[in-house]
Amino acid sequence: MDTDAQLPERDRSPEPEGVKEQGSRSSRFPPASPRSRPAAAWRWLTGGGPLRRAGLLLTVCLVSLLLVSNYLVQPFLVPSGSMRGTLEVGDRVLVDKLAYRFGDAPRRGDVVVFDGRESFVQDAPSENVVTALIRRGASAVGLMQPAPTSYVKRVVGVGGDRVRCCDRRGLLEVNGHPVLEDYLYPGDAPSQVPFDIVVPEGKLWVMGDHRSDSRDSRDHLGEPGGGTVPVDRVIGRVDWIGWPLDRMTSLRQTGAFADVPDPGRGAGHGGIPHG
Template sequence: MTDSDARLPERDPAPAPRRAWLRWSRSVRFWVVVLLSTVLITSLTSAYVVQPFVIPSGSMEGTLQVGDRVLVNKLAYRFGGDIHRGDVIVFDGAGSFDAETADDGPLVGLIRGAVAAVGLGTSSDSDYVKRVIGVGGDRVTCCDAEGRITVNGQPLDEHYLYPGDEPSSVRFDIRVPEGRLWVMGDHRSDSADSREYLGSPGGGTVSEDRVIGRVDWIGWPIGRWSSLRSDHG
């Protein structure tokens, strides 16, 4: 028997359609892994570090415009950082601005979270964005003889107000309870804020525990890229 006779017959290579199928299958698996990894990283970042948020109304004009995508710093207050007057915050108004909302269930919550993670919506219908005017212990009053809001007797320099707006058309005099905040929109004539909810639980104030984070940057549209400097009182 010759060497050539002893050789085993070579196996035929996989047919072309099968090779194409294997290449396609590997490619699909690769991109599925990439997609799932991206979603996981984005979700974790949104949940614990920075969350995109869409501005839904004109209550913060001209600081924030309708449709702006802002980035909310969720670490700003997480490790003992103080909430300051002048901070622009996102908070959950359930129980103060809104009645307690019913749980929509895990599936709806997951969908809301995924949409919020990419900045196409909010994680809750009760999320608000406003500016902090008074913190716990402050006495906030409208208005002095010159029509200015005062905090602890000192008038505020509210250069961020929407052009033509007065500080407030609603008179109030409130002592902010400890652990709570008095918040207002920059577009005072188009903002349902603490003034609107004086008769609600908390007297229009918001619990610090409901604060989601501080708005630090405008990320979209490109022409409005900027950081927001807090106007501390």
């Protein structure tokens, strides 16, 4: 027996002509390249007809407006007549939310919007979640009145100031200096209620320009906080009237407090707070 003899090679099965071997689905549909994803997303966003593009544009505008309103400038609908003479009911004012963010602090004469909780409002009214969200979104663009705990007033005294009303001429005094309040509503007296208070550090004494129609620091003298507003509750400074069009203007800065001395230097400073 010839052991060196090799077995004949078995014929390979011939491939059918015209038929290609089927590969896996993953080989037919390779994964999308990371570079192609932004392009695909852009094609989806810009495609789809005018309705999709209009919806996208509206969404971008609303998101941008909310971001600006939350961090830069917020429209605020003036809800009452307490600031008449300067602001009218229904005015949409623009509140600069960066005014006091970088070390600056509210000054005498500034018109500010603040959260009155723990100063003007001791027990905040409850509001269901849906209503609160709707109000927050609509008030952020000036379409609804703000939360009932938001107020707009003028800063009359800052931390350390002695604010008193009234002197022999019926004028408001700050640190012993009489203040000629040129912004008061015509015919209004500085105050019909006498008071004398030293503003604690980190707090503000605020009053409305329409004194006979304003519930302000004077009305909360006997409450916790003595009517003063914590500086960290200030939302921003009112710098412009944005609506209606015939009242569109920047807010005029008052010089009424220009000659008021620093706390401790005014005549008569150091009195005991009372109202």
